[in-house]
Amino acid sequence: MIGEDAVPRFGAGVKFRFDKVRDAWVLLAPERLFQPDEIAVEILKLIDGVHTISAIADTLAARFEAPRDLILADVVTLLQDMADKGVIRL
Amino acid sequence: MALLAELTHRCPLKCPYCSNPLELERASAEMATGDWLRVLDEAAALGILQIHFSGGEPMVRRDLPVLVRHAAGLGLYTNIITSGVLLTDEAMTALLDAGVDHIQLSFQDSDPANAERIGGYRGGHDKKLAAATRIKGAGLPLTTNFVIHSHNVDRVGEMIAMAEALGSARVEIAHAQYYGWGLRNRAALLPSRDQLDQATAVVEAARLRLKGIMIIDYVVPDYFAARPKACMGGWGNRFLNITPSGKVLPCHAAETMTDITFPSIRDHSLADIWATSDAFNRYRGTDWMPDLCRSCDRREIDWGGCRCQALALTGNAAATDPACAKSPDHFLMAQAVGESRPNAELVARG
Numbered sequence: 421m422i423g424e425d426a427v428p429r430f431g432a433g434v435k436f437r438f439d440k441v442r443d444a445w446v447l448l449a450p451e452r453l454f455q456p457d458e459i460a461v462e463i464l465k466l467i468d469g470v471h472t473i474s475a476i477a478d479t480l481a482a483r484f485e486a487p488r489d490l491i492l493a494d495v496v497t498l499l500q501d502m503a504d505k506g507v508i509r510l
Numbered sequence: 511m512a513l514l515a516e517l518t519h520r521c522p523l524k525c526p527y528c529s530n531p532l533e534l535e536r537a538s539a540e541m542a543t544g545d546w547l548r549v550l551d552e553a554a555a556l557g558i559l560q561i562h563f564s565g566g567e568p569m570v571r572r573d574l575p576v577l578v579r580h581a582a583g584l585g586l587y588t589n590i591i592t593s594g595v596l597l598t599d600e601a602m603t604a605l606l607d608a609g610v611d612h613i614q615l616s617f618q619d620s621d622p623a624n625a626e627r628i629g630g631y632r633g634g635h636d637k638k639l640a641a642a643t644r645i646k647g648a649g650l651p652l653t654t655n656f657v658i659h660s661h662n663v664d665r666v667g668e669m670i671a672m673a674e675a676l677g678s679a680r681v682e683i684a685h686a687q688y689y690g691w692g693l694r695n696r697a698a699l700l701p702s703r704d705q706l707d708q709a710t711a712v713v714e715a716a717r718l719r720l721k722g723i724m725i726i727d728y729v730v731p732d733y734f735a736a737r738p739k740a741c742m743g744g745w746g747n748r749f750l751n752i753t754p755s756g757k758v759l760p761c762h763a764a765e766t767m768t769d770i771t772f773p774s775i776r777d778h779s780l781a782d783i784w785a786t787s788d789a790f791n792r793y794r795g796t797d798w799m800p801d802l803c804r805s806c807d808r809r810e811i812d813w814g815g816c817r818c819q820a821l822a823l824t825g826n827a828a829a830t831d832p833a834c835a836k837s838p839d840h841f842l843m844a845q846a847v848g849e850s851r852p853n854a855e856l857v858a859r860g
């Protein structure tokens with residue numbers, strides 16, 4: 421399991437950008453393409469190679485006025501999954 | 511959506527499973543830089559997100575950095591599929607400067623002598639190793655690719671170890687596909703059932719060991735499967751292939767369908783070809799399907815399998831892919847396996 425102190429960053433060769441044609445955010449990686457859902461997009465937007473998982477959960481909990489525990493669990497699940505797919509490094 | 515741009519059919523190597531057609535297009539027929547720049551503009555406007563520069567060997571085109579730069583400027587994810595033998599320091603610097611996102615480097619084997627025999631290019635293996643070091647040195651993610659068949663399948667474990675030692679983020683272990691030159695060499699390339707099972711076991715063990723460190727993509731041959739693959743994610747669904755001379759295909763092997771006229775990007779816009787051409791609509795969706803597929807609950811999962819394989823094996827491109835166990839032609843797969851002569855002599859591509 422990943423810790424709250426870990427700093428997530430995008431793996432080499434990964435691009436997260438807004439696509440005008442689809443009017444949606446897309447995550448592009450070698451031979452892979454993800455169209456993250458709304459929640460995932462909000463999490464991914466906060467990945468800057470500086471902020472920790474804990475800080476990301478704080479920001480989202482404040483923004484959506486939601487319980488931090490729930491948000492943290494979502495963030496950890498998503499990032500763990502993305503790390504297993506090689507898109508995120510921790 | 512992805513576009514495979516086959517910039518050229520020229521290649522210093524001669525792999526006997528090359529997916530290029532038996533009739534290779536000549537250098538004089540290749541599109542000019544300006545044509546490709548227009549293709550890239552139109553591709554981005556159509557919603558293409560990823561562009562794979564391929565061939566042949568895309569690096570024999572001197573304008574590759576120009577094309578990469580243009581694609582990157584359009585926000586396209588740029589990938590180069592290369593044998594690596596031309597990836598010198600200067601070439602690497604130019605591509606990096608142009609904004610390339612990813613390079614996929616192919617190896618013919620982990621054993622240098624056998625690799626050079628299969629690729630028909632002396633000294634190629636060392637050049638590829640040097641290319642891998644350059645790609646890593648440039649800070650790019652490295653994908654290594656091994657096409658496996660009866661002549662090298664027993665070394666899958668060594669190939670994975672080699673990919674790991676080179677620092678690959680991803681390795682593709684892909685059984686040869688039987689189109690183009692591969693079909694011509696099918697009997698000599700098809701592994702035996704035992705060889706396949708052993709390779710699969712090695713891959714599965716390595717996946718567990720390397721979870722989170724290196725991704726292993728593994729493609730098994732249809733000949734041993736009960737269900738077909740969703741070829742290209744469905745015909746005309748999310749993939750386009752453009753040949754060196756500008757023909758636009760729904761799949762890189764589609765030219766074997768001699769009853770279809772594939773439109774040229776020199777005469778039509780990409781958007782027109784995608785939406786209205788007979789070539790892209792012929793096997794799009796589910797309407798064209800035989801009853802067997804149209805009434806099957808996997809029809810939008812595998813889209814009835816591969817049209818080119820159906821044509822090559824049954825003579826009818828609109829038949830259910832014989833890789834499917836429900837197909838009346840499924841016995842053809844077992845028959846081909848029965849007729850295979852693992853390790854028999856290979857015919858090098860032209």
Ligand code: SF4
Pocket residue numbers: 521522523524525527528529530565566567593616859
């Ligand atoms: S498969 Fe081999 S011969 Fe064909 S383009 Fe690739 S490196 Fe060249």
Ligand code: SF4
Pocket residue numbers: 737738802803804806807808809810812813814815830831834835836837
């Ligand atoms: S019958 Fe057709 S749709 Fe069903 S699994 Fe076989 S190939 Fe796929």
